[in-house]
Amino acid sequence: MTASHFQTSMAAMILALASALMTAPVTAEMRPTLNFGGTSGLIDMPSADQQGDGVLSVTSAHFGPISRTTLSFQITPRLSGSFRYTAIRNWDDVLASPLATNYDRSFDLRYQLLQETRFRPAITVGFQDIIGTGLMSGEYIVLTKQLGTRLKVTGGLGWGRLGSFGAIGAPFGPRPPAEVGLGGRPRLGQWFMGDAAPFAGVEYQLSDKLGLKAEYSSDAYTLESASRQTFDLKSPFNFGVEYQFNKSIRVGAYYLYGSEFGLSAQLILDPKRRRTGGITGPGPVPVAGRPARGSAAWSQDWMQDSGATTALRDRLQSRLTADGIVVEAITLTGTTAQLRIRNGQLDNGPQAIGRTARAMAAVLPPSVEMFEIVPVSNGVAMLRISVQRSDLEQLEFAGGQDALMLQRTEISAISGALPPGAVMGAGLYPRFTWNLGPYLKTSLFDPSNPLRADLGVRATARYDIAPGLVIAGSISKKLIGNLSSSDRVSNSILPRVRSDANIYDAKGDPSLDSLTLAWYEKPAANLYSRVTLGYLEQMYGGVSTELLWKRVDRPYAIGVEVNYVKQRDFDQLLDFQDYAVFTGHVSGYYSFGSGFEAQLDVGRYLAGDLGATVSIDRTFANGWKVGAFATLTDVPFEDFGEGSFDKGIRIQIPLAWANGRASRVNSNSLIRPLLRDGGARLNVDGRLYESVREYHGKQLSEEWGRFWR
């Protein structure tokens, strides 16, 4: 049979199959969509739907004078949280106000009490604006049921803001007045108090792409419409049409409250779904077979050759370069090889280990049966992964090979010292590396300009003196931007340890971002240490020391950090200001499983305040991470100022998830509604836990499937 004949017959066969097997299944479940507030819902009203577990969404919705941008995260299958930034224009049109536009931040939590079944609707309870100024505050209980394959019906009861139109009475008594104050405190006493009003709506799916929405809103916009007359509310009915571009983007156009047109855009990022399905890129080198045991090739005579280790090291390095793996050190006996590696490219630890093991099988003499692979971070050995060469040969094509390999792999602690006879990698110490690239720096939520940004160039350089001993620095030069335009003067009554950030941004051009001498060491098998000296960050220089205890097989770790720092001059060159402080923390880390990790830091903060920070992160095996933190210190809320205490949200998105190519580059975002002086911590590079946890315990076993990739 010729190839072309084959192609024709194949094509026919594939077509037949395609029609039989690949017809799009009737979607039994309608896609959960988002509302103007960025939570699962209709137009302005919520529904009982939840987004897929782990989904991160960004919604930008606008009608009349009101714009809302919301970041939401489906924390668990039933629990979700939203952080919203609202702008209400025309604020001073009829009533005097220092603000032409009122900017407001709010935070919601929602919990699905009951999931939808064939006969029962889903029921969700929601708390809107629980710790902000209360401008958006409201509570609701809502039911949603899908009828057939195209229609979804929602009905609910709202309180607070959501009970302000068409109220049916106050079932639990009057709503106590809000004590907004500085914000930042939950107003538990208000929940479900005061007038309650019903709301309802329908969503109809015209086609895969097109959806229609209609609702009856229970929000009277009392402040925005009645008091400040920013828009005219004529009717409680809202209508909209939405278009689904692809799995990630949905846009909508609306007619609201009988007077205003509206637009919205919804972005959905699902950490569990890669566009490419899995990681792309070339396959691995096949595991090389060995001659029959006992043959002459198995002799250990090669050990007699004094240059053997160096030669084998170089051959290993040339095979590993394509995967961005660097041989840090090699130690050989007749039967065992220990290879210490740096993984500079692969986003997944097990894949780096698997590729290293394959290179070892291809290069090392047959008598070497035990492969010990030791990932190294900043010159410090993390742990030892011991793989039998014969297991590698046996399981290369076995079904369920990853679980089988993990069973036979030993993961153990390792001391920092190199074994006797170790040969270091070629040209690693001393070594100078540098980079020149663009940077973007943003400043969010300043009431006079909620988004400021600088764009410039940044040069970084690194000089590796010896394993674990590094000089590193970075210089930035702004090209364009408006960070310097902020003339807000800090009103803080605490030492201004962070609230002068805008002065630093304005005066540091060019700026020495950092220049440090760092020393990383492993004093004992489960102990990691760091000493960093120099210009540590934008605002502080001094000395930072850290010690971390972490066992490879335990879900917890304990760390201590002690720093003595002095505040840097605003121009961020070499000088310092007068303020100096001892700051430091005792930190506990705990991994709960299923990706949830908690961290508790107790200690003294930059302003000399004493307190604790609680952080909770949800991490995904592919490197996605979404978390939140809050700090309470002995600074009274009144002294802290607006927001009452320090808190924020952090998001890490791996590049490899977005484009399907192996890479260790991450996009890290920190959203902090207010940066003030209470509960402020030093930002120092190279904190130990992050680099140590990558190769430890659960993290390694959850991603182990890529060992064979």
Place this chain on the structure above:
Amino acid sequence: MSARLTAVVLASTLALVGCGNGPAKDAFKPLQAVAMRLTGMGAAAVKAPAVKAGSGPALTLAVPTMGRQEKLRLLDRDGDVAVWLGSDGSQYFLRSGVLIGTRGLGADLMSATVPSPADLARTPAEHLRAHHYLNGTDTSFVRNYRCTVAPAVEEKPSAAYHLIETCDSDVGRIENQYWLSRDLHVIKSLQWVSQGVGYAAFLE
């Protein structure tokens, strides 16, 4: 607000290209990638193969969903398993002609427990099949199938023995087809890879 940010990011990526001799810390790469991901543009290019195969026997591959059609080269043979290499470095593992793994297709078949051609030829018979995959967070999972094999109804008499292996799992049915020679050698086949890739066709 977001439009302004996008404009800034876009302008900067166009204007500036990072350089250096160290590992790239390009702050824009993730933004670019997320933008690509959202718009569905800029499909990931696959790097040049890290391994090279000599000339020798060839196998023709077609993956209709990916628009891929090419001659594969034999990279390695280990007992009854042959590793075939695509021009982009992707790999296809076939045990006596039955697909047991792929690498580099994105939604790869990581490993599989499959019947041999002799098992397939022993119709009518039932067997189990297990496919191992990675999900979007690189965590592995298994898909189990219960399969039956039946000879295909041929319009024209053929020298090859045409078999259809029908496999059911809790998420649906797949149908693999094999054309076997008299000595039970797989001459051509159409085999399921994964949900993301669909079927791949192989011809000797």
